[in-house]
Amino acid sequence: MRISCPYCGDRDAHEFVHRGDAAPRRPTSDDGFYDYVYLRDNIAGPMREHWYHAQGCRNWIVVARDTRNHQMSGAVLAREASR
Numbered sequence: 497m498r499i500s501c502p503y504c505g506d507r508d509a510h511e512f513v514h515r516g517d518a519a520p521r522r523p524t525s526d527d528g529f530y531d532y533v534y535l536r537d538n539i540a541g542p543m544r545e546h547w548y549h550a551q552g553c554r555n556w557i558v559v560a561r562d563t564r565n566h567q568m569s570g571a572v573l574a575r576e577a578s579r
């Protein structure tokens with residue numbers, strides 16, 4: 497699988513660390529923190545995920561990927577995606 501890092505370009509997925517779904521937002525109180533950390537949906541289809549380019553630029557990126565066929569449809573730096 498190849499991931500197109502917005503900073504480095506097209507790279508092998510082994511250079512990245514997968515964090516998972518980019519949709520959940522960290523709660524501002526203890527309520528919901530367990531769910532935020534441990535309970536994740538297992539989505540079959542298009543989703544946005546966090547990936548860390550550990551063996552490259554060391555940026556967090558948000559990748560749009562279809563989990564059924566691993567087709568990537570875009571990637572942006574996470575700090576730009578959160579704006």
Ligand SMILES: [Zn+2]
Nearest residue numbers: 501504549553
């Ligand atoms: Zn990179």
